[in-house]
Amino acid sequence: MKKYIKKSQFLLASVVSMLAGLEIPFNTFTYSYIFEIITKHRINLILPFVVIVIVVYGILSLIDYLKNVIVNRNIITINNQIKVGYVNGAVIDVDQGKKNFESNKLSFFMNDLKLLENNYWRQLFSILGAITTVTVTLIYALYNNALITLIFLIFMAVPSFAPRLFKSMIQNRTDIWSHKNQEVSSVVRDLFHGAFTLKRYLVPFGFDSRLKQKINGMEKANASVENGIAFSNSFISFLFYVCSYGPIGIGIFFTIRGVITLPQFVAIQYSSSWILNGFNTIISSVNTINSTSEIRKQVKKLTEVSELYKANSRNMNDDTFKELALNNLNYAYKNKSIIFKNLNFTARRGDKILIKGRSGIGKSTLLKIILREIKETSGEVLLNNQIYTGTTAYQTFGVVSQAPIIFHDTVWQNLTLGKKVTRSQVESALNRAGLSSFTDDKELFHVIDEEGKDLSGGQLKRIEIARALLMNREVLLVDEGTASLDTETSVAIHKLLFAIPDLTLIEVDHHIPDEIMDNYNRIYEIKDHQLV
Numbered sequence: 017m018k019k020y021i022k023k024s025q026f027l028l029a030s031v032v033s034m035l036a037g038l039e040i041p042f043n044t045f046t047y048s049y050i051f052e053i054i055t056k057h058r059i060n061l062i063l064p065f066v067v068i069v070i071v072v073y074g075i076l077s078l079i080d081y082l083k084n085v086i087v088n089r090n091i092i093t094i095n096n097q098i099k100v101g102y103v104n105g106a107v108i109d110v111d112q113g114k115k116n117f118e119s120n121k122l123s124f125f126m127n128d129l130k131l132l133e134n135n136y137w138r139q140l141f142s143i144l145g146a147i148t149t150v151t152v153t154l155i156y157a158l159y160n161n162a163l164i165t166l167i168f169l170i171f172m173a174v175p176s177f178a179p180r181l182f183k184s185m186i187q188n189r190t191d192i193w194s195h196k197n198q199e200v201s202s203v204v205r206d207l208f209h210g211a212f213t214l215k216r217y218l219v220p221f222g223f224d225s226r227l228k229q230k231i232n233g234m235e236k237a238n239a240s241v242e243n244g245i246a247f248s249n250s251f252i253s254f255l256f257y258v259c260s261y262g263p264i265g266i267g268i269f270f271t272i273r274g275v276i277t278l279p280q281f282v283a284i285q286y287s288s289s290w291i292l293n294g295f296n297t298i299i300s301s302v303n304t305i306n307s308t309s310e311i312r313k314q315v316k317k318l319t320e321v322s323e324l325y326k327a328n329s330r331n332m333n334d335d336t337f338k339e340l341a342l343n344n345l346n347y348a349y350k351n352k353s354i355i356f357k358n359l360n361f362t363a364r365r366g367d368k369i370l371i372k373g374r375s376g377i378g379k380s381t382l383l384k385i386i387l388r389e390i391k392e393t394s395g396e397v398l399l400n401n402q403i404y405t406g407t408t409a410y411q412t413f414g415v416v417s418q419a420p421i422i423f424h425d426t427v428w429q430n431l432t433l434g435k436k437v438t439r440s441q442v443e444s445a446l447n448r449a450g451l452s453s454f455t456d457d458k459e460l461f462h463v464i465d466e467e468g469k470d471l472s473g474g475q476l477k478r479i480e481i482a483r484a485l486l487m488n489r490e491v492l493l494v495d496e497g498t499a500s501l502d503t504e505t506s507v508a509i510h511k512l513l514f515a516i517p518d519l520t521l522i523e524v525d526h527h528i529p530d531e532i533m534d535n536y537n538r539i540y541e542i543k544d545h546q547l548v
């Protein structure tokens with residue numbers, strides 16, 4: 017986790033946390049000194065004592081406040097790195113096999129990363145403070161009487177082994193909680209997504225039983241984690257009390273016998289309870305930190321994916337597209353019937369190809385195989401006569417999907433997706449996609465509503481097409497790209513695509529208007545698991 021911190025900032029927070037840990041030893045010292053003043057009748061020391069104590073507590077309170085501010089600043093730096101790295105990693109890592117990808121990742125982002133902040137980072141600083149408390153208080157106690165302090169320490173060693181007993185129980189319960197949380201996120205996301213459908217059919221409570229069941233499951237799992245931690249902590253504190261009263265008895269005995277003075281006994285007894293408390297804090301913090309190990313593993317995995325991607329993104333393939341060939345392709349989804357059997361297909365530069373077929377026959381599946389998002393059961397998929405990776409596929413093919421993917425951001429950002437391009441490149445792509453009216457500043461920098469709700473279906477489709485053209489993809493895979501549009505708009509969009517001679521078009525659709533059929537140079541149909 018070291019790479020997420022800024023060293024100087026972390027060091028400062030560590031030092032201030034340790035300084036804040038001096039409050040308790042000072043407390044112990046003042047408490048013992050009260051007995052020194054009383055037993056030795058030092059009336060002249062009362063005023064300076066009170067003044068010094070007030071000033072020092074003032075300074076310690078300020079340090080405590082500064083500690084919080086500096087720790088919070090560290091949290092900003094750490095969270096900025098982790099959260100951006102996590103989202104980037106998740107975006108890079110997405111694949112067709114990931115179930116409930118959006119809700120799972122969102123749930124992890126909102127809940128588990130917050131848990132990581134509270135139960136890992138903040139605990140680290142709390143441990144540093146507790147270590148100072150324990151060390152300085154211990155030195156002070158040893159200074160008062162080493163033998164009796166050592167007796168206290170021996171008793172203390174016993175409960176420090178207890179947390180190991182609870183570690184795996186807490187970890188298991190945390191894993192269950194995390195899983196239940198993801199289930200709730202998935203249900204809630206689904207309901208919000210379909211909110212209008214529920215409202216229109218006057219059934220806003222239609223999914224209540226499922227919702228209640230999932231929320232209840234999550235809340236119970238959460239309570240189970242909290243109960244587990246509480247049980248572990250209560251058991252450990254009880255053990256501490258058991259082990260602390262033995263030495264207190266011995267201390268009383270030595271004081272009565274005159275081996276130590278009353279202020280010394282007070283110092284050792286008071287110190288020892290704070291040493292115990294400090295140990296308690298350290299151990300329960302270690303306990304809590306351990307419960308985040310699975311979260312840390314996942315964060316590490318995804319941020320590494322993101323770093324690896326940055327390191328490799330320079331190896332761009334710049335071969336021009338000549339040919340795509342699928343030879344004797346076979347495919348079946350796991351535990352499902354066959355989709356393709358000995359399928360053959362070739363597309364060459366500039367081809368305009370239409371693939372028809374009834375719903376559910378495998379048109380989208382074919383595009384996913386071409387994009388290398390799913391792997392054929394057997395056969396060859398070749399680009400320019402070579403097998404190719406998913407990255408090469410994404411460098412070659414642009415995709416216009418059934419439901420356009422639109423971000424809640426400006427038209428410019430929706431087209432460029434953050435890539436550095438010139439204004440004239442953006443305008444040219446918009447013009448070619450028939451969106452000339454979007455080229456002025458007002459439209460270009462207009463923030464589109466969530467899921468493109470303030471634009472028409474045709475405009476959204478054209479934005480997707482302009483995006484693919486702007487990204488200079490040589491082959492456009494159109495998956496029922498115009499199916500939801502009226503004939504006039506569909507014809508207009510197709511005419512724009514047919515007019516680009518070098519653009520290779522592979523379109524899967526079963527409702528293409530008759531008047532543009534002649535513009536394709538090949539039309540296939542998926543029948544009997546083959547292209548005919």
Ligand SMILES: Nc1ncnc2c1ncn2[C@@H]1O[C@H](COP(=O)(O)OP(=O)(O)OP(=O)(O)O)[C@@H](O)[C@H]1O
Nearest residue numbers: 349350352355373374375376377378379380381382
């Ligand atoms: N991830 C998946 N896991 C298992 N089966 C799947 C998966 N995706 C699709 N299928 C099944 O594979 C078959 C082909 O699906 P595909 O989406 O390729 O059809 P399509 O021809 O594009 O349909 P449509 O025209 O309705 O979009 C369908 O029977 C579908 O149920």
